[in-house]
Amino acid sequence: MKNNASSSEGTGTISFKKNFGKEKVEISKQHILKFMGRENLNGLTVLDIGCGSGLHSVAMLEAGAAKIHGFDYDPNSVKATQFIQKQVGHPENWTAEQGSVLDDDYISKLSTYDFVYSWGVLHHTGEVWHAIQNAASRVKPGGLFYIALYAADVQIDPTPEFWLDIKRKYVASGWMRRRAMDLWYVWRFQMRKDIRRLPEFLQRKREYEKNRGMSIFTDIRDWLGGWPMEFVYDKEAIDFVEKLGFKLEKIATGEANTEFLFVRNADDRI
Template identity: 40%
Template structure:
């Protein structure tokens, strides 16, 4: 997909109230990025992939967002390719590369769509394919999940995170998110304020009763390194929005020849379930 076509389509979707501008949120996030957040990202990759480094490995970051986890993979020694559908997210990832790995030929950053099979095919195969909290925002989650199979090398790992299906609450959140992206920027507070009360109200009350006002807020760390405020906006605005149950994802990739290596659930609650799969080798004797 050519950059101009991708950017035009993305802008039109935002204008029609069909998509949240994730990249704009990430641009603000970069202003507060620090070494501690980077180290947390590195630790997350090492833990979930069960490695000490990625030396000699190739790493594909699908929907790179801020570029934080592409950066973490590069620090671990991987040869990285990052791409995103959102032009501002591409700009964020480029900004991180310019800060920490200027003119590095082992980190390529592109504009592209996970729904474009031709684009994905041209990227080739990778030892690690990573897509955290992205595929459920494509509007065609199951298609995206099938598409990325072609990018995982035999014996390679697939690390994805997808929103948990809570049933009725998930349907209500779909309506909230759709309302948020459909409103003009000046009116979005009408949705955001009640969501703040829903998401943070009980915690704030508990901290106040315990005589520790704002302690949870001040110590908060999201999986993606966001501040509490940025995380709330990312959640409330995150549209398109699809959900899945862990067993559905397990069955889907098992049928494609994957085995599950690690699973981290949100215990049936609000958030993402994380999966690390390994693709079967072409020669089963290996």
């Protein structure tokens, strides 16, 4: 594996530049492996759909994936992934590019993979069922399909309609107004309009960074700016994917995103 990082401190399969968030990668890796009930991803080829910052791709490489291809619709996300690729020394077995899961032509030209991963993406495309179908089409027979979708089953207060309206406003706003809306969100939903809850929020912010490997503000921006967006009932998703020739292996519900792990029907599973 190629590694250009001169100031690296490698302990896993790839080498990290000094300031790279190795801890975040480790948290993500543990989350993925725990949910999948595996000790590693050794030898698997992986497709990371809607790779975002690329953090999860690094985590999967660290877990032993043989090869990863990531793509994202948003050019800025692709740039962020390319920045991380540089931080970890441009592993030759990791490619990333711009592409849309709704682009039938692009999808049909991709190879099929042992493991297709798409976390928090398919419900943001505006055509969730089309996106699920295209994503599923890239799983090899016997391969694994791990997706996370916004759950319609989880009661949220305020209602989905309230949030859809806020999100519409957020994406139509400029940088300043968005930052003001981030703070409004903290004030209303994290501090519940009480300044005495500021220390509690700051403590949560620290814990969040430790446990989730990302800034709470990244998640707030993803939530407010996540548009378009659809809510999906768990059962609807299971029925749909099973009709495509998969079997549900595992599900984690109760959070905003439901996580699903499917296996594509075949005599031999990966």
